[in-house]
Amino acid sequence: MASKRVRVFLLSVTALVSLSAPAFTYDLSFQTPGAESGLKSALEGASLLVQNKDAKGKDGQDVLAAARADYNRIVSTLFAQGYYSGVVSIKLDGREAANIPPLDAPASVTQVTVSVTPGPIFHFSRAAIGPLAKGTDLPEGYAPGQVAQSGVIIDAASTATTKWRDEGHAKAQVAAQDIVADHRANTLSSEIRIAPGPVVTFGKLETSGNKRLRTKRLREIAGFPTGEVYNPKKLDEVQARLQRTGIFSSVAVTEAKVLNPDDSLDVSLAVVEQKKRKIGVGAELNSTDGLGLSGYWMHRNLFGGGERFRIDTGVSGIGGATGGIDYSIGARIDRPATFNPDTNAYVTTELSHKNEDDYDEDAFDIGFGLTRIFSDKLTGDISINYGWSKVTDSSGETIFRQVYLPTKLTWDDRDNKMDPTRGYYVQAGVTPFFGLDQNTGTGAQLTGDLRAYKSFGESKRFVLAGRLQLGSVVGADLAETPRDYLFYSGGGGTVRGQPYQSLGVTVLDGGTLTTGGTEFVGIQSEARFGITKNIGAVAFYDYGYVSGGGESGSQAGAGLGVRYKTGIGPIRLDVGFPVSGGTGSGAQIYIGIGQAF
Structure with a gap:
C-alpha cells in the first residue's frame, strides 16, 4: 500500500515538473x-x-x-x-x-x-494492372518510362477499382501488388492485380435515427433502388434527396461489408434530424429605394411526412426616394417525393401591396406546382396559378384576373451559388396567361437568364462574370398585360447606377402614363479582384434596354464595389453612377449579401 502511495506521489511530481517546464x-x-x-x-x-x-x-x-x-x-x-x-x-x-x-x-x-x-529519381520499368473494366482510363503517368511517383500507383489502383464499382462490382478491390525497386538501375517495377468480384444488386435498406419523420416517408424520400444493379452514384442520389429536404443535419449511407448469398448488398441509412422550426431575417439597403427588410418562419416537418411549411414577410421602400412602402406576406408548403423520389409538390399563396412611382397595386395569388430534379444541375418547375390584382394609376382603377402557368428550366453548374468563380447558370421560362375578364389579355411572357464565370490563377482571386437577361411578352396588348409581366430597367438586379425601375415606356393613356415594356434586354458585367483572403474589389458595367408599344429606350451604369467574405456569403457594397440615358443622376448605393449575380 505504501509503495502505491509512493508511485502516485512520483507521478504527481512528474506532472508538476512537466507543467512548470519553461x-x-x-x-x-x-x-x-x-x-x-x-x-x-x-x-x-x-x-x-x-x-x-x-x-x-x-x-x-x-x-x-x-x-x-x-x-x-x-x-x-x-x-x-x-x-x-x-x-x-x-x-x-x-x-x-x-x-x-x-x-x-x-x-x-x-x-x-x-x-x-534524395538520391536519383526512379522511373517505371513496368507498370501493369488488371483486369480492367471496359473503358478504364488510367493515369497517364502510370506507364513504363514515366517518373515512378507513388501517388500515381495509388491513383491507378483507385481508378481501376472505381471503374469496376461503376459497372456494378461493389466489392472490387486490389487483390495483390508486387512493387520492386531496382536501386542499381533506378527503376521501379509495379504490378497490381484487381479482384472485381461479382455483379451486385441493391438489397435491403436499414434505417435509423428518424424520430419525427415517419419511416415510410423516409424510405419514399430516399428512393432506395432495391433490386437494381449496384451503382455508387445511386447512393449519392439517395443522400442528396434527403439532404435537400432540409430536415436532417446529418445523413450517412453505409454499405454492408459482406454480400448476401444472392450477391445483393444491404445498405444502412442513419439520419439526424434538425430542429423542427427555424426563423430567419434579412436586410438590403439602396440609396434610392431605401431599406428593405424580410423575415421568415419555417417548420421542417409539419405533418411527419417531410412537409416544409414556410411563411415569408417583407417590407421595402422604407425611407426611399421614389415610390412608397411595399409589403407582402406569403405562405408555401412543400411535400418531397410526390409521385416519385425526385418530384416535389407545393402549394403557395401571397398577398402583396406595391407603391410604385407610376402605380399602386394590391394583389393576391394562389397556386399548385411541381418541381422535378432531373440531376444535381438540371431542375424543372411548373405550376398552375390564379392571380388577382387591382392597379391604381393616373388613368383610374383596373382589375386584372387571370389563370397562368409559370414554367421554367434551370441549369446550374456554378461552383458556389453565393460566390461563384467558375461555371454557368441558365434559366429559361415561359408563362402563358389567360385573361378572365375584359381588362386582362391572353398571351405569354418569355424570359431568359444566362450567367457565366471564369476565374484565373490557382488562387482564383481574379474572376470575370457576365449576365444576359432577355424578356418578351407576346399575344397580349400592353394595356391588357398584368403589370407583373412587364419589364423595367434600373436598380441592383438590372442596371446599377440607375434608379430602381426608372426606365419603362410612356405609351398608355395618351403617352402620359409610364409603365413597363414588353421587350427587355439586360447586360451586367463584373471584374472581381481578391485583395486579401476575405476582402475583394469589383468593377462593373451594366446596360438595359426596354421597348413596347412602338417606344424604346436604353440606359447604362458603372461603378465600383467592395466584398467582404463571410461564412454565409460575401457582404456586398456597390456604388454605381449613370453612364447613359436620362433616367438618373448621382451615385446609387447597394448593400446586400452574396454577389450581385
Missing part, C-alpha cells in the same frame, strides 16, 4: 543537398519540425515526437516524387532522433538538424 523554441537547419527547389519546398511542407519551429509551449518530448514522425512523412514525400533511395537524418542537439528512446526524451532541444539526400 517554453522554448529551437534553431532549425533543414538541408537537402542535390534537391531541386520544388522538392525542397515539398519536404519542408511535410515536416512537423518546420511547422512547429516557432510554436510556444513545446518541450523536449514534443520535439522528439515530431522528429520521429518526420522520418515517415519525409520518406513518404520522397516516394510521392519518385525518389526511392533517399537518406534521411534528423538530429536533436547532435543525437539521431531515431536512436533516442521515447521514454528518454531530452528536457529541451536547442538545435535541430534535418538532412535529406
Whole structure:
C-alpha cells in the first residue's frame, strides 16, 4: 500500500515538473543537398519540425515526437516524387532522433538538424494492372518510362477499382501488388492485380435515427433502388434527396461489408434530424429605394411526412426616394417525393401591396406546382396559378384576373451559388396567361437568364462574370398585360447606377402614363479582384434596354464595389453612377449579401 502511495506521489511530481517546464523554441537547419527547389519546398511542407519551429509551449518530448514522425512523412514525400533511395537524418542537439528512446526524451532541444539526400529519381520499368473494366482510363503517368511517383500507383489502383464499382462490382478491390525497386538501375517495377468480384444488386435498406419523420416517408424520400444493379452514384442520389429536404443535419449511407448469398448488398441509412422550426431575417439597403427588410418562419416537418411549411414577410421602400412602402406576406408548403423520389409538390399563396412611382397595386395569388430534379444541375418547375390584382394609376382603377402557368428550366453548374468563380447558370421560362375578364389579355411572357464565370490563377482571386437577361411578352396588348409581366430597367438586379425601375415606356393613356415594356434586354458585367483572403474589389458595367408599344429606350451604369467574405456569403457594397440615358443622376448605393449575380 505504501509503495502505491509512493508511485502516485512520483507521478504527481512528474506532472508538476512537466507543467512548470519553461517554453522554448529551437534553431532549425533543414538541408537537402542535390534537391531541386520544388522538392525542397515539398519536404519542408511535410515536416512537423518546420511547422512547429516557432510554436510556444513545446518541450523536449514534443520535439522528439515530431522528429520521429518526420522520418515517415519525409520518406513518404520522397516516394510521392519518385525518389526511392533517399537518406534521411534528423538530429536533436547532435543525437539521431531515431536512436533516442521515447521514454528518454531530452528536457529541451536547442538545435535541430534535418538532412535529406534524395538520391536519383526512379522511373517505371513496368507498370501493369488488371483486369480492367471496359473503358478504364488510367493515369497517364502510370506507364513504363514515366517518373515512378507513388501517388500515381495509388491513383491507378483507385481508378481501376472505381471503374469496376461503376459497372456494378461493389466489392472490387486490389487483390495483390508486387512493387520492386531496382536501386542499381533506378527503376521501379509495379504490378497490381484487381479482384472485381461479382455483379451486385441493391438489397435491403436499414434505417435509423428518424424520430419525427415517419419511416415510410423516409424510405419514399430516399428512393432506395432495391433490386437494381449496384451503382455508387445511386447512393449519392439517395443522400442528396434527403439532404435537400432540409430536415436532417446529418445523413450517412453505409454499405454492408459482406454480400448476401444472392450477391445483393444491404445498405444502412442513419439520419439526424434538425430542429423542427427555424426563423430567419434579412436586410438590403439602396440609396434610392431605401431599406428593405424580410423575415421568415419555417417548420421542417409539419405533418411527419417531410412537409416544409414556410411563411415569408417583407417590407421595402422604407425611407426611399421614389415610390412608397411595399409589403407582402406569403405562405408555401412543400411535400418531397410526390409521385416519385425526385418530384416535389407545393402549394403557395401571397398577398402583396406595391407603391410604385407610376402605380399602386394590391394583389393576391394562389397556386399548385411541381418541381422535378432531373440531376444535381438540371431542375424543372411548373405550376398552375390564379392571380388577382387591382392597379391604381393616373388613368383610374383596373382589375386584372387571370389563370397562368409559370414554367421554367434551370441549369446550374456554378461552383458556389453565393460566390461563384467558375461555371454557368441558365434559366429559361415561359408563362402563358389567360385573361378572365375584359381588362386582362391572353398571351405569354418569355424570359431568359444566362450567367457565366471564369476565374484565373490557382488562387482564383481574379474572376470575370457576365449576365444576359432577355424578356418578351407576346399575344397580349400592353394595356391588357398584368403589370407583373412587364419589364423595367434600373436598380441592383438590372442596371446599377440607375434608379430602381426608372426606365419603362410612356405609351398608355395618351403617352402620359409610364409603365413597363414588353421587350427587355439586360447586360451586367463584373471584374472581381481578391485583395486579401476575405476582402475583394469589383468593377462593373451594366446596360438595359426596354421597348413596347412602338417606344424604346436604353440606359447604362458603372461603378465600383467592395466584398467582404463571410461564412454565409460575401457582404456586398456597390456604388454605381449613370453612364447613359436620362433616367438618373448621382451615385446609387447597394448593400446586400452574396454577389450581385
